[in-house]
Amino acid sequence: MIDHIGLAVSDIETSRPFYERALAPLGLVVLQAMEHDGNNIVMFGPAGQQPIFVIGDGEGPGEGNHVAFRAETREQVDRFHAEALAAGGEDNGAPGIREIYSPDYYAAFVYDPDGFNIEAVTHSPT
Numbered sequence: 258m259i260d261h262i263g264l265a266v267s268d269i270e271t272s273r274p275f276y277e278r279a280l281a282p283l284g285l286v287v288l289q290a291m292e293h294d295g296n297n298i299v300m301f302g303p304a305g306q307q308p309i310f311v312i313g314d315g316e317g318p319g320e321g322n323h324v325a326f327r328a329e330t331r332e333q334v335d336r337f338h339a340e341a342l343a344a345g346g347e348d349n350g351a352p353g354i355r356e357i358y359s360p361d362y363y364a365a366f367v368y369d370p371d372g373f374n375i376e377a378v379t380h381s382p383t
Contacts, residue, residue: 261302261309262324264373265316269297271345271370272312276301278344279367282336283326283377285310318371325376331363337377338365349374 266272277287280301288308289300296315300308310324328334335352342348350366358364364378 259309261307261311263311263313264322264324264371265318266312266314266369267318267371269299269312269314272314273299275341275344275346275370276310276312279337279341279346279369279375280310280326282333282340283328285326318373323374323376325364325378328377328379330381331379331383334363334365334377334379338367341367341369341375345370346375350376 284303285301286304287299288302291298294315296313298311298313301310302308328337331352338352346367346369349368350364352365353363354360355362355364359380361380361382362378363381364376366374366376369375
């Protein structure tokens with residue numbers, strides 16, 4: 258089980274609003290934003306819970322990073338994709354079934370402002 262994931266981003270002022278919009282349909286909100294040792298850090302998670310996703314601008318972004326957020330419904334996946342694109346993300350795979358993974362693997366993919374491949378996925382059959 259994963260406790261949390263952190264990504265280094267190149268511009269916190271661009272990445273924060275992208276993730277706020279893209280992750281809202283999945284029930285993730287900003288839990289805390291802080292500066293630590295000259296680095297800006299923003300922590301996301303379900304309201305009232307512990308952070309599960311963190312972005313920070315203290316290090317350079319890495320290549321090949323991929324994060325998949327679990328959605329409860331296909332409608333949440335659809336909304337994630339729409340919000341991510343509206344927030345400036347680039348399409349990397351419209352919502353739909355990915356039978357290569359499993360018959361019920363419904364996912365959407367976007368590139369964030371740094372080019373990270375961000376996915377929302379549900380395994381629900383409807």
